[in-house]
Amino acid sequence: MIFAKELGDTLRGALTDDQRVVLLGEDIADPYGGAFKVTRGLSTAFPARVRTTPISEGAIAGVSAGLALAGYRPIAEVMFGDFLTLMFDQVVNHITKYQTMYADQATCPVIIRAATGGHRGYGPTHSQSLEKHFLGVPHLRVVAASLYHDPRVVFADFLRRDEPVLYVEHKLLYPQHLTLPVNGMVGDLIATSSGMLPTVRLSAVPREDCTVSVLAYGYQAHLAAKIVERLAIEEEIFAELIVPAQIAPMDWAPVLSSVTATRSLVTVEEGAGGWSWGAEAASVVSRELFGTLRRPVDVVASEPTIIPSSKAKESAVLVGSAQIEAAIRRAS
Known part of the structure; x- marks a missing residue:
């Protein structure tokens, strides 16, 4: 069970089970299928709900927020987590505030996926782990992928709730085998x-x-x-x-x-x-x-x-x- 494939199958399952789920991100459509190939095949299977975006993380966040407010369940991919900085205003001042600002009459359950971390020689702007800048933001959950957590369970939890979440995926996890606990x-x-x-x-x-x-x-x-x-x-x-x-x-x-x-x-x-x-x-x-x-x-x-x-x-x-x-x- 390779983590990248299991994550891709998890997203496929979410798209199949819930017509409200929409995937957005840069270069996620086939034949490229995303920088780390997590979304390969999904745009072919769900062309209306898996959409490649312009190179603008701010736009991805803004469109995701609008979709969420309209009742969709957007999953936004950030190709490199370094560019979460371009989403920071949308996340901190908008996405995480709407539900409380509007007395629970509106929800904004945006799921943001971000490939983070280094050890691949990608340099100063493609290797950072910036999640600490999002810790402590009120009403934002930050969840980290690991080899010991089934992504199906994780995304089932995300999609069951009406809260925004940042899901950080270290790049070096993608080619690894999941090692989920078996018989303790x-x-x-x-x-x-x-x-x-x-x-x-x-x-x-x-x-x-x-x-x-x-x-x-x-x-x-x-x-x-x-x-x-x-x-x-x-x-x-x-x-x-x-x-x-x-x-x-x-x-x-x-x-x-x-x-x-x-x-x-x-x-x-x-x-x-x-x-x-x-x-x-x-x-x-x-x-x-x-x-x-x-x-x-x-x-x-x-x-x-x-x-x-x-x-x-x-x-x-x-x-x-x-x-x-x-x-x-x-x-x-």
Whole structure:
């Protein structure tokens, strides 16, 4: 189950099941089928409801808002998440405000899909993880794709609600195989989950034997899972990995439950460090469990600088396996 194909099949299912669903985005029509081929075949099957747009993210957001207000369920693709900045005004000042401004007499359930992240040598304006700029926007849900969350379940949740949502899809997830929990396991890791958009917890041993909690989402969760498994097998360093689907607003209960047991937390994200998701996690956990923690929360994020085009230099800026492993070792 390749993530990009499963996501494309999810969108196909949504278009089939609900005539209100409309897909908009740049170059999403056949034969191109989108920059990462997620929408390949959809415009042929649904020519009236899968539409390629001009190169204007502001226009995509505005048209999506109008469609949503008119009763449609628009899904807007942002080819590169860097260009979410061109939608920011529409999202923050319009899409997220309509329902409250008009006393629930209007809803604007726009779903925005954005390909984010680096490690592909795409340079300063095509490699960023900008989701932290949308965290804390009232009435906006921010959800991160991962290999441990079924996109069908995720989009069923989106389409069941009347709320706008930003769905961030790290580019390096597209060619990966989904590793959904099967019989309580993901590979050699014990898997448990809770909630409709589940927070998945992975560990090699029961929680009470773990010495550190690791909180990560998206592609960084995939990297962290590999490290958690290897350290457990090779060195008996045991960590519990917590992978939320929804990263804002956050359900902190699974995190607090884990850290209560391990008394140590590492957060991981690919966005630039400072004023970040990890910083918010550190604030919440420190406030709730200050007397329990063995050490300060370790917030792992990318360097706060421009992402280079050179892959070697890019690797030095962006969070990768080495930084995650070092943090786990420090916190264990």
